[in-house]
Amino acid sequence: VELVELRPPDTVILRLLGSCHGCPSSSLTLSDGVEKAIRDACPEIRHIETVGRQYAATALTGEGSEQRISPFAIGGRHPWLPAMRLEDLPRNGLLAREVLSDALLFWRDPDGDVHCYRNACAHLGMPLEEGEVDPAGVLTCPHHGFQFALESGECLTVPEVQLEPWAVRVVDGEIQVRKDHD
Numbered sequence: 001v002e003l004v005e006l007r008p009p010d011t012v013i014l015r016l017l018g019s020c021h022g023c024p025s026s027s028l029t030l031s032d033g034v035e036k037a038i039r040d041a042c043p044e045i046r047h048i049e050t051v052g053r054q055y056a057a058t059a060l061t062g063e064g065s066e067q068r069i070s071p072f073a074i075g076g077r078h079p080w081l082p083a084m085r086l087e088d089l090p091r092n093g094l095l096a097r098e099v100l101s102d103a104l105l106f107w108r109d110p111d112g113d114v115h116c117y118r119n120a121c122a123h124l125g126m127p128l129e130e131g132e133v134d135p136a137g138v139l140t141c142p143h144h145g146f147q148f149a150l151e152s153g154e155c156l157t158v159p160e161v162q163l164e165p166w167a168v169r170v171v172d173g174e175i176q177v178r179k180d181h182d
Contacts, residue, residue: 001034004051011047012038080169080176087173089114092137094150096129099177104166105129106175107150109137116168116177117153121146122161 005013014034035048081099089095089108096119097104103119105128119127126143133139137150147156153163167178 014050078179080178083175083177086170094133114168116166117163122155
C-alpha cells in the first residue's frame with residue numbers, strides 16, 4: 001500500500017501496489033488490514049479512498065501555480081535538483097541522466113506523469129537504459145530479462161526486488177529530482 005495523499009481534516013488516499021493491485025482479495029486486505037490499522041493509529045481519519053495507478057497528486061507551489069508531483073516527493077530533507085526539460089522526455093519514453101554522481105532513469109507514462117529510478121537493475125545492478133519498454137510501461141532488462149512495471153518500480157519477474165525510486169516533480173516544464181535516501 002502506498003500513501004498517495006492526505007486531505008485534511010479526515011481523508012487519506014491510498015494506492016494498492018504489487019500483487020495487491022487487481023487481486024480479487026484486495027478489498028478484504030484493505031478493509032480488514034490496512035483500514036483497521038489506519039483507524040486504530042489515527043482515529044481522526046474518517047474517509048479512506050483508493051485510487052488506480054494513474055493517479056498523481058498535485059500540489060501548489062509557493063507562487064500558487066500547480067505542479068505535478070510523485071507520491072515519493074512529499075516531504076524530504078534534500079534539495080530539489082534539475083534533471084532535464086519535460087519536453088526532452090517523450091511519452092512512454094525512457095532516458096538515462098546523471099544528476100550529481102547518481103545514474104538515474106526517467107520514464108514518462110502515456111498520461112504524461114514522470115517517474116524516476118536509480119538506473120540499475122534490481123537483480124544485479126546493471127544499467128537499464130538500453131532495455132525495451134512495451135506500450136503498457138513494462139521495462140525488460142537488456143542484461144537478464146527481468147521485467148519492471150515503470151509506474152511502480154515493481155519487479156514482475158521476482159516481486160521481492162524492485163527499482164529504487166527517486167522523488168520527482170515537474171515545475172515550469174523542468175523535471176527535478178530529490179534524493180530522499182542515503
